[in-house]
Amino acid sequence: MAIRDAPVVDWSGRFEQFVSDEASLDAGELDEFGQAAWFVGRDDVSERAWERAQLRYLDDGDLVAAARCIFWLGFTLGEHGEMIKANTWTARLFELCARGAGDPRVDVFPALLRAHGAFTSGDVAASEPMYAAAAALAEAAGDVDLDTLATMGHGRALVTLGRFTEGVAAFDRIMLRISTGQVSDRAAGPAYCAVIASLLARGDLERARVWTRDLGEWCDAQRGLEPFRGECTLHRATVMQIGGEWDAAVQAADHVCATDTRTDTLANAWYRLAELHRVAGRAAAARDGFRRASQLGRDVQPGLALLHRDAGELDTAWAGLERARATGSPPATQAELLAAAVQVGLDRHRIADAEAACTELDGCADASGALYLQALAARAAGELAVAQRRTADALELLRSAWVLWRRLDAPYDAALTRVAIGCAARQAGDEEGAQLEFDAARTVLDGLGAVPDLARLERAAAASGPAPAVAGLSRREREVLELVARGWSNRRIAEHLFLSERTVARHVGSILAKLDVPSRSAATAYAYAHGLAQTP
Template sequence: MTIRGATVVDWTGRFDQLVAREALLDAAELDELGQAAWFTGRDDVSHRAWERAHLRHLDDGDLAAAVRCVFWLGFTLSEHGDQVRARTWMGRLFELCARPDADPHTDAYRELCSAVGRFAQGDLEGSVPLYRRAAELAIAVDDGDLDALATMGLGRALVRLGQVEEGFGCLDRVMLMIGSGRVSDRAAGPAFCAVVASLLARGDLERARVWTRDLGEWCDAQRGLEPFRGECTLHRATVMQLGGEWGEAAKAAEQVCRSEKRVETLANAWYRAAELHRVAGRAAPARDAFRQAAALGREVQPGLALLHRDAGELDTAWSGLTRARAMTLGPAARAEVLAAAVTVALERGRLAEARDAAAELAECAAAFGTLSLRAQASQAQGEIALREGRSAEALPLLRAAWLDWRRLDAPHQAALVRVAIGCAARVAGDEEGAQLEFDAARVALEGLGAVPDLARLERLATTTQRGPADPGLSRREREVLELVARGWSNQRIAEHLFLSDRTVARHVGSILSKLDVPSRSAATAYAFGHGLVTVA
């Protein structure tokens, strides 16, 4: 899809040009100054410009243009948390819309503001007909901005009411409107962010990945842009983490942590940074980042619980997840908590608790029907079946989860499912099949640098029955040991096995520890002495 905003707009330059002749600006130029000031983070200038513009438009007899300025003034005040002044200006909008010279254009603004008010008060059902009417009026007067904002609100309300298919359809329509050039940059920014945030909150990662890329292109084309920049970058970090681009995702999250001013976005950035530290095994910085997120009011589960789980602190992990489950969370956040609860309950040996969390997760997946929620539900049910000794039932569930994660191009989640599939194969007596699954998972986890998951995999992959001289090396560690015995350097081993130098060094350290020897030469002697390698 071609994004209209892909044409570069220099908002900083335009702001400077307009400010230089502010005293001479007409109504339309004052309106443009309001937008340029908003986009470049000069909120006081933006509010002053729109206030003057609305009065100038009234003097010129253009009521619809005056109402538009008042709308954006109230909207931006609300976005910055100044609800008192925002309500005051929305009251001004209704006052203007009640004038005798009101027309279908002003009626559309009135219906949209009424819908937004109902939505904000939690009256979702009451907001739906108002959003529909606003969209109809916007289409009648050919106002793409109003149509996009009304359709966006309608989609969000419908999704929250459980009318998921129609709701997501509305959100798709908004994105297509933006791509076709029917929506100005002024409305494209908030529409883009709201749609992507709604998709991520409801676990529709397939759509979110597509629209997040387009949102990024739009933001990159807006020079000097301040609003949306942090949220856009954070959305991209979330999608990059899903796709296995952990290094780039960490850089993006850290960038938002350094520069973001909005508290909610900053808190989410710290949580994302914490999660990226956690999955890579950096426990201390993960703990610090979770603390930052919590201080800003962000719920830090299930990430913090999984950090405790990695440290073997299962009771602490369970306590945090139990508290989080008692809270009101969005579908995607709740699904993540429930999936973590299944994992921790199984490690604690609490099958009843795992089944309870998995049942709720299945309900969530059925309600929204997205790939990620479906994959999480299948994976949870498969892992429970495996733990209960029903490997024949576990395998198709786990395979279905793996296929969904692969379709989402989510290598980390897919690798974790393959570990479970390997365990199921082993229970079924297929040790060779199990090791093949473990090998595939190992390659993916090594590529990602998922240190805690690799450690768990190596414990699982180790053959359960050892000979008297078997030190419990994994298949990968045996491969590395064979090459060490040939006298190969870590760099050469890394190139041969398509691993990083750091991963090879970690394997060598693990080998020395398991063999209880002090050096590579001692490991080589042990390997030959116990028949662990075949090279001369």
């Protein structure tokens, strides 16, 4: 059964029913009560129900069921950061499992917990064989849920160790089990979130996009669901941004910022929201988002450095990137840091710095094998080749990057690549071809509302000759253009300049015609590029 065909599970309804019958629940029903309470976000009730359930199981002589109940109680407490309680129940679980040692149905619990403890403490190399052993025990015990969690941990360890092919194969096995209905909802949620987070960290956008869609469908099928809603929405926002659905991504990230309570999720949500504001030229909102993410403990590079780059603060941007590159980061983040370092290095006319970052990025992309990293590396190498006037190399690299961005369905990055292709074409003496590339990129960036990148495009497009029509703007048209660049509506401009809205509209139309740009956002970018408005 495919996940999208799964029936809706009404956890809210189950929870309310269990609450009304709580006094008469047996061990199995108390166990289900704990699960329902957990799914609707009632952790206090969940803990109480599972505690009672494990005692009933022990009274009934069912050691395996009692151990499973304690495992999930400790697991969920740990997931929510309540480590003292989680460790207390973990100690209880080890004590209980010692009674049934030798039975794989019991031995799997301490094996899985030891592996997880090694991984979370940073000893990833030690955790890898431990997860594999736990998965073997789970398979022997016929416990698909625990096998799924152990395989998930094994895959994460393999990816962290750079054994990407093996790790992704483990993830694929998990996703196949979930999508065919072999895994319970209790295990499916943690597995989905962990796998997608690992794929995004690696830069495997193709798989992440597929499984994010399925995670969304799984979340939608869980009525009353609380524990995974924020992560699910944030994964969607990340994928939507890459796919050019910026307005929807802003709404999704903003919703998580307003509703979630977990520190890590909130930090990632504020960073994602800040990035969406940055690429749209909303500098003040971007700065606020980065500040909030930083306060919650998240590193805000390379986004903050790119915000400084947009403002022309290149030395500050470089300093932030240098610091972040010195710390360990997942492959995708490291690649993004290096790609930003290439851009800022070129903007600072430090070709050697850009070349060093480009070489490191190539190695990162080769080690990962992810298309996203390969596309970043090819574009960065192409931009470097343009700066070094290796025109033929630049065109080959940039066209290769453009093909990869198209394959990844990433219109924003594909448009940025076409700007670089235009610069290379101009270098080759093909001004007509260059302008065609600039026009194609302008259409996409304008549609997205990518104001800072539109400004860079206009500077690149005007580099071969005088800026078109700047001198043709009247004093009043320049005033109107500056206010348009601030994002003001015609009504607000009219009130500020004591004009009618019709007059303002006529001025805006004249400005677009004189600058030969198709829209207000393109005019805004032009104004920033030519010093007719202050950078936001």
